[in-house]
Amino acid sequence: MSQTNLENSAxxxxxxxxxxxGFVTLTQPRRRNPLSAQTMREVTAALTELSADQRVRVVIVRAEGPVFSAGHDLTEMIGRSLDDERAIFDGCTEMMETVQRIPQPVIAAVQGPAIAAGCQLAASCDLxxxxxxAVFGTPGVKIGLFCSTPMxxxxxxxxxKRSMQMLLTGQTIDAQTAADWGLVNIVVDADDLEVKVxxxxxxxxxxxxLTVRIGKQAFYHQIDLPxxxxxxxxxxxxxxxxxxCDAQEGMQAFVDKRAPEWTGR
Known part of the structure; x- marks a missing residue:
C-alpha cells in the first residue's frame, strides 16, 4: 500500500x-477532525490526485479517532471579513462537488459523529x-449559524421534511435512523466497519x-432534471x-455464460 502524509497535514x-x-483519511482526532480551510483544500487535492490514479477503482473517505468530523473550524470564522467567510464556503463547495465529480465511487466510512459540514461530507459521498x-446532525441553528450549505x-x-427537522431542531439522529431516512446505506457494528466498507x-x-464512471456521471446529471x-x-x-467495448463484451459474456474481460474501453 502506497501512502502520502505531508508534515503538518490534516x-x-x-x-x-x-x-x-484509495483512501482519504482525516488525521486530527484530538480536534475532532475539523474541516478547516486547509483541511478542505487537502481533501480536494487528495480526491483529485486519486481520481487520476489508474489503480484506484473506489475511494473511501474515513477519519481517525472517535469522531468522523465535527464540521467547520469555528475559530476561523470569528472576526473575519465577508470575503474571508465566502472563501471558506467556496472551499467547502469545491470539496463537496469534487467528491461527486471524480469518476470513482466515493464511500464514506463513518465511525463516529458526523456533524454540520461533517454530515454534509458524508451526505455528499456516493455511499x-x-x-x-455514529450520529449525524446539523446543529448550526443552536449557535446562530444555520447549516445552509450542509442543507x-x-x-x-x-x-x-426530515432535513428541515434536523436543521431546525439541531438534534442529531442515530445511525439506524439515518439509514431509515436514506442518509446511510449500511449500519454495522463498529468493529466490522472496515470489513463491510x-x-x-x-x-x-x-x-x-468505464461503465461505473459513465454511471456515476449520469446519475448526478439526471437527478435534478425534470x-x-x-x-x-x-x-x-x-x-x-x-x-x-466493455458493454459489448459484457453483453456477449452474459449470452455466452462466461465472466467478462474488461478493457476499460
Missing amino acids: VDTSVDEAVGL VVAASN VALSRAIGR RELAAQITTASP QDQAYVAMGETMATNAMT
Missing part, C-alpha cells in the same frame, strides 16, 4: 493497489457505511471501471454506453 492519502482502493454508534446535500439525500467496494470493483428531460438524456447515455 489528511492522509493512501492506495491499496492490490484491491483498487455511506456507518458504525452503529444542500442533506435535503437531496433525505428530502424536505471493503466488501461493498469489492462488489463495485467487479464491474467495468423526468422527461432525464429520460432523453439517459436514453442517449445508454445508447452511447452500449457502443463501448
Whole structure:
C-alpha cells in the first residue's frame, strides 16, 4: 500500500493497489477532525490526485479517532471579513462537488459523529457505511449559524421534511435512523466497519471501471432534471454506453455464460 502524509497535514492519502482502493483519511482526532480551510483544500487535492490514479477503482473517505468530523473550524470564522467567510464556503463547495465529480465511487466510512459540514461530507459521498454508534446532525441553528450549505446535500439525500427537522431542531439522529431516512446505506457494528466498507467496494470493483464512471456521471446529471428531460438524456447515455467495448463484451459474456474481460474501453 502506497501512502502520502505531508508534515503538518490534516489528511492522509493512501492506495491499496492490490484491491483498487484509495483512501482519504482525516488525521486530527484530538480536534475532532475539523474541516478547516486547509483541511478542505487537502481533501480536494487528495480526491483529485486519486481520481487520476489508474489503480484506484473506489475511494473511501474515513477519519481517525472517535469522531468522523465535527464540521467547520469555528475559530476561523470569528472576526473575519465577508470575503474571508465566502472563501471558506467556496472551499467547502469545491470539496463537496469534487467528491461527486471524480469518476470513482466515493464511500464514506463513518465511525463516529458526523456533524454540520461533517454530515454534509458524508451526505455528499456516493455511499455511506456507518458504525452503529455514529450520529449525524446539523446543529448550526443552536449557535446562530444555520447549516445552509450542509442543507444542500442533506435535503437531496433525505428530502424536505426530515432535513428541515434536523436543521431546525439541531438534534442529531442515530445511525439506524439515518439509514431509515436514506442518509446511510449500511449500519454495522463498529468493529466490522472496515470489513463491510471493503466488501461493498469489492462488489463495485467487479464491474467495468468505464461503465461505473459513465454511471456515476449520469446519475448526478439526471437527478435534478425534470423526468422527461432525464429520460432523453439517459436514453442517449445508454445508447452511447452500449457502443463501448466493455458493454459489448459484457453483453456477449452474459449470452455466452462466461465472466467478462474488461478493457476499460
